[in-house]
Amino acid sequence: MKADRFILSLQIVMMIVAGLSCGRQNRSSAVPEDPGIHKIDSLEKAGYEIIDLHAHLKGGLTMEQLLDHSRITGIGYGVAVNCGFGFPIQNDSSLSAYYHSVRDFSVYHAMQAEGREWTEMFSPDSIELFDYVFTDAMTYFDAEGRRTRLWIKEEVFIEEADSFMDYYVAQIVEILNYEPIDIYVNPTFLPEQIAGRYDELWTPDRMQKVILALQENEIALEINSRYKIPSAGFIKKAKEAGVRFTMGTNNGDNELGYLEYGLQMIEDCDLTPNDFWKPDGKLLQ
Template sequence: MGKMMLSLLSVLILLISGCGEQEKKRILFDGGNLAGWLTEGTVNLSDSVIGMADAGKMTLKNATFTDFELLVTARTVEKGKGEVRFHTDENGNGGYAVALDNDTDHPEWWTKTGSLLSVRNLVKSIVDDNEWFDLRIRVEGKKIEVAVNDQLLVEYIEPAQPYRTPENRSQILSKGTISIQGTEGVIEIRSVEMTPLKVEKALISNQLAEAIDESTDGIIRLHQANFPVLDYHVHLKEDLTLELAKSQSRRYGINYALAPNCGIGFPIQNDAEVVEYFERMKGEPFIQAMQGEGREWPTTFSPEVRNLFNYVFTDAMTFTDRKGNRTRLWIPEEVFIDNEQEYMDLIVENIVKVMDEPMDVYVNPTFLPDVMNDRYEEFWTDERQERVIEAMVRTNKVLEINHRYKIPNKSFIQKAKAAGLKFTFGTNNSNSDFGKLEYCIEMMKECGITAQEMYKPNL
């Protein structure tokens, strides 16, 4: 019995030693003086608050940290922006940077507060301009966590061979000091605390085993290229719960826009249920999109309720055929075809009509029923493509590139780009196993889609 207890105790000690042990917390700023900091540019201390304007910078002097937990209480003022950098040199250069940015009107809308810049950019800020918030950065072995007001937003494990562009080559975990820097406008700092951590080698080995292989990962390449990384079309379905969506989004580095299905016979059927949905989603780190279902949705939901969402999308897969049959193109039993070319004309005619509905994004575009899909190129002639694109231009609609169905094809996307349409990348998942936007990234590369051509939600 004694040997068994000793063995269990040894295992317990080993498990504990694999976690980051805390040393004593260090107060780096609590409203007092800035004696321990090297300041540059406009850095002022007034009423126990540090104010930094534009390129103001404060870098901790005579300090080197490897593993730590950093807590900064800050706010952005009137669309001010800044960064908290760590593992920098004594002048605040190099290392990783975490964004302080709550400006929803800025053209670069995909690097909001909490972003691990160029590695895990965040589309949604869960705090507002002029609002005090706590930013927690934890570096433990090869893992970086970023939380805002205790909401974990970033969970990144640096692999043994991280992918970095030449301009981002210093974004490698090593050791160094910390630096808080303004980049535009005014940011304010109320307190800074640091707790060094001790990390055992066994923990690092376990982390590396979990890390994503960045030698082939398309997502890190988008972040490094400063391209918005957002799946605009995600459903909480089957095993994809809210909590799993959060953890999966953090692991892959893909921002998710959650889209409840809204319409008669769907999970959300009226204005009151939309309001209830938003109550449940308050404070969650997701963009919110509405999927209008059927052709009745514009009259089922009021404009005021529709405008609660960051954007609205629908598809043209539901319509009434020429014989009066309600048709859902993805259900073979509801597709009745006498003449395929005439049926294709009906599909196009319906798509053009749908463009007049009060939505922002046309999703599942150019979808064909199973009996026709193997001849997609035959049915989607240049003339039919151009007719749909003309309707989208006329009504100022956005085109989804859909990963699940791998539509539209390259020809359609190129025509849409030439016509000046904006794009979204979407999955329309049926469960939690829905990939990482591979088809969208492929089309982005082949068609030369730029960050500026991606649709900006109403943030």
């Protein structure tokens, strides 16, 4: 009787195990039905590490929801906090408090440095807490000394597009040369007034200046899925110069998406896994 009962229990255990593995198979075979996830899955099989290094906890998005999205899509995440003049994090103590509140989550931790004042606002020790630091060139003082944020139409004064571009390119190059960052994000962004003239205004000479500064300072170039920048032409030139890339969403709300533009650029610009940069260290499991 005991032996029978043992065999019966064994059979039940085997049925449960079979059921579980069957459930797992169903889940994984269901994954490729979503084209976005299918693309990520095949790229990962081909040796790419698909990481979104520019995600924000915005629009009520919690770290738990972000990690759920990561499990479903297979995308790894770097979560950035905005630091600088006019942002919630403006000093070492709030920067350190933020870091300690999120450090145990299995994401990379990033500092998004805002404006040009940030280098004076935070000490190297608190910056060091983070896996990487990035900035964009969307905030600067224009030739008249006005603090300009390129995404706010009322703050952008363009008398003549070419001189605007030359001044902007010089700002980008100065940021890349002097600020201690790992990635240049929202790169080549143009304000609404001239955004439609992107290909004309980003001349080969202007592209080259930015690419040279990236190369000399070993700063990675973000391929940004929100603004769909830089252009494929810019990315191809940067690749030729040996610049490395990251992918980022810069979500303004709680939608993280699937890094669509970045994945498209991998195809369009023949980017290989070695063309990508990532922070040192591993994601916690």
